[in-house]
Amino acid sequence: MNDDHPVLARISLNPHSREVQRDLRDATQMHRTVMRMVPDGLGDSPRHQAGLLYRVDETDTTSTLLVQAHRLDPAGLPAGYGHTQIKSLAPMFTALRTGLPVRYRIVVNPSKRERPPHADLNTRGRIVALSGPDADQWWHRRAATAGLDVHILTPTNVHPVRPRTTQAAPMRHHLLRYDGTAAVTDPAALAEALRNGIGRAKPYGAGLLSLAPATAS
Structure with a gap:
């Protein structure tokens, strides 16, 4: 994938996961969890260097975590955290x-x-x-x-x-x-x-x- 364009992870959160329940209550913990998806060694401002942004979209029955960054590795998430799909955003930027x-x-x-x-x-x-x-x-x-x-x-x-x-x-x-x-x-x-x-x-x-x-x- 072209590093000039970020990627987006769409994570369907597992409501039975203790880590998910904790993160939905505590924004500091949620930030720590999503930062586990980006590479180490990014210096004093790792979120900025990684280009990391995120948002939680909630409905009455589901919670979806969207994470955007230059590179993302879902293996950094806690076991059982949710189902993750990652796509390049290059087509959106091109359009x-x-x-x-x-x-x-x-x-x-x-x-x-x-x-x-x-x-x-x-x-x-x-x-x-x-x-x-x-x-x-x-x-x-x-x-x-x-x-x-x-x-x-x-x-x-x-x-x-x-x-x-x-x-x-x-x-x-x-x-x-x-x-x-x-x-x-x-x-x-x-x-x-x-x-x-x-x-x-x-x-x-x-x-x-x-x-x-x-x-x-």
Whole structure:
């Protein structure tokens, strides 16, 4: 497979696996588990070096884990974790062109940095989660920057996640899933967003953008 294009693993999670049950409760553990699928020795920022992004898609009866990276080895997963299928995303990248209608799905952490009143310009401020119309506008802006003209967006609340390690900051990552349709406006920018993800909280299941062909309206 061409290393320039990532691969995608679709893992149908085994609901009877203790490791799966643990990971669905604990985003830090889920991150550790998916990192077991990428090569060792990637330096100080292994997730970034591996190009790893992931998302959990849940229905009333099933949970599917999507993992994207430059290289993935399902042998790194715990025994009995789930059924894994891996495919190259090269055809998707090759198909990108201006005006292409697509369906999309993404889980994001809509947020902004807010400085206290009268703070000097060197004060970074705190991260504030966005919701409702503010979150929708955030996604419209980020999608436009990523080369997508959003036509339809349907938000779905996702359970917020909190890092559970003792060293982690005591903040919750408020997650929101968007599904909808869009048209490609900038294939190069979109390819970059597909490889690198969009927004914050990537170690906690946010940022992975999925695309599929859509019929032009």
